[in-house]
Structure formats: structure tokens, C-alpha cells
Amino acid sequence: MNRRKKINQTLKGKAKKANAKKAGSNKPKYIAKADRVVASVASEGIADVAKEESQDVLIGAEPTTEQAV
Template sequence: MNRKKKIKTTLLAKKKKANAKLHKSNKPKYVSKAERARLAAESETTDNTIENSAVQEGEASEGKA
């Protein structure tokens, strides 16, 4: 009985591991605190450049009119 139980449990464990590999987690990838700060700084600079270019375009169109 013990031999059958051991074989059954090892095969069941292999099956569970294979099944777990098929179903990946839906958790988002971990982003470190430093990486989040860097991304925030990058997005802030891009937002500022977009706002500055919009303001400059507005001034240019007012000057033509």
C-alpha cells in the first residue's frame, strides 16, 4: 500500500506542477521603487515638453493673426 501511495503522490505532484506552469499568474510584473521614480520623472518631463510645445504653438498662431 505504501509503495502505491508514494507513486500516486509523486505522479500527482508532477501533474500539479505541469498544470501550474500552463496557467500563468495575472499579477502585474513587480516594479521596484527606484524604477517607479524614474518612470514618474520621465513622464513628468515628457508632459512638460508637450505642454511647452502647445503653448509655443498657441503663441505662434496668435502672432500670425
């Protein structure tokens, strides 16, 4: 390989790496397994609270026909 070809190859490689670094990534950020468990427990807790509140509203509500009588 001659000197000119080797220099061009090196410069093209560096330019390619710089462009790849600048472009960024569409890959989502990694979330550790422990953090995923904590997040799922928290979301289930929120869902359970909302479910309990909706059941309390349904249980506590009286039919409108009996209120009129």
C-alpha cells in the same frame, strides 16, 4: 499509507507542479521603486514639453481678424 497510494500521491503532486509551471502567470512583472520613479519623471518631462509647446503655439498665434485688417 500503503505503497501504491504514496506513489500515486507523489506522481499527482509532480504533475500538478508541472502544469502550474507551464500555465504561466497573469501577474505583472515587478518594477523596482527606483525604476518607477525614473519612469514617472520621464513621463512628466514628456508631458511638460508637450504642454510648453502647446502654450507656445497659443501665445505665438495671432487672431485672424487682425491679420485681415
